Amino acid sequence: GIQVEQSPPDLILQEGANSTLRCNFSDSVNNLQWFHQNPWGQLINLFYIPSGTKQNGRLSATTVATERYSLLYISSSQTTDSGVYFCAVERGNDMRFGAGTRLTVKP
Amino acid sequence: NAGVMQNPRHLVRRRGQEARLRCSPMKGHSHVYWYRQLPEEGLKFMVYLQKENIIDESGMPKERFSAEFPKEGPSILRIQQVVRGDSAAYFCASSPPATSARAQYFGPGTRLTVL
Numbered sequence: 770g771i772q773v774e775q776s777p778p779d780l781i782l783q784e785g786a787n788s789t790l791r792c793n794f795s796d797s798v799n800n801l802q803w804f805h806q807n808p809w810g811q812l813i814n815l816f817y818i819p820s821g822t823k824q825n826g827r828l829s830a831t832t833v834a835t836e837r838y839s840l841l842y843i844s845s846s847q848t849t850d851s852g853v854y855f856c857a858v859e860r861g862n863d864m865r866f867g868a869g870t871r872l873t874v875k876p
Numbered sequence: 877n878a879g880v881m882q883n884p885r886h887l888v889r890r891r892g893q894e895a896r897l898r899c900s901p902m903k904g905h906s907h908v909y910w911y912r913q914l915p916e917e918g919l920k921f922m923v924y925l926q927k928e929n930i931i932d933e934s935g936m937p938k939e940r941f942s943a944e945f946p947k948e949g950p951s952i953l954r955i956q957q958v959v960r961g962d963s964a965a966y967f968c969a970s971s972p973p974a975t976s977a978r979a980q981y982f983g984p985g986t987r988l989t990v991l
Contacts (some may be wrong), residue, residue, distance in 0.1 A: 800979075802979060802980065804982070810965060810984075810985055810987070811984055811985070812919075812967060812982040812985070813982075814979060814980070814981055814982065817979035855918065855919060857919075857980075863921070863932070863934075864909065864921050864924075864980070865921065866911075866918050866919040866920070866921075867918065868917075868918045869918050
């Protein structure tokens, strides 16, 4: 099956800093999503981005499908950004998640 | 428009009992997915259903686990004779009936604890 790798596995930031999270995948996909799982376990859909660039407030994402990676940018991080960020790719009916990047934003 | 709803949010069972987890998709969504998140692990796909059909159950354990999505009512994930290793967060997601790739929207999850 398709392999999904996320980096870095852990990231600690000071409030206000910027960060870039990366998602690499091993095969062509027809869907890619970024999710945020907050410290209370709730999963939030951030971006549905099989290709191109999208922005939503302080977050933006870029997927380069031909090179099989996606990037999630977080600018001016806040403590509420803490949690685990998952990248998920879909090929046909098969959806695979990466292991996640655990982000901790310190005040 | 209410989001994906799951109940119960927390479920405690003793070994050998049955667990039933319910998922009501978003209005207008006819595709449901179940995922399991074991402690300190990522999300793992379990099963993909449309109304009255199981499309892909490649992630379901071969025994004790079953899922359904009837014509009326919520999708049900059923775990028979639970064991401690079944303790996990179970998430349901739904997506609309489009033929092309589509976004999935997650419910709040059900946290199952097996004593």
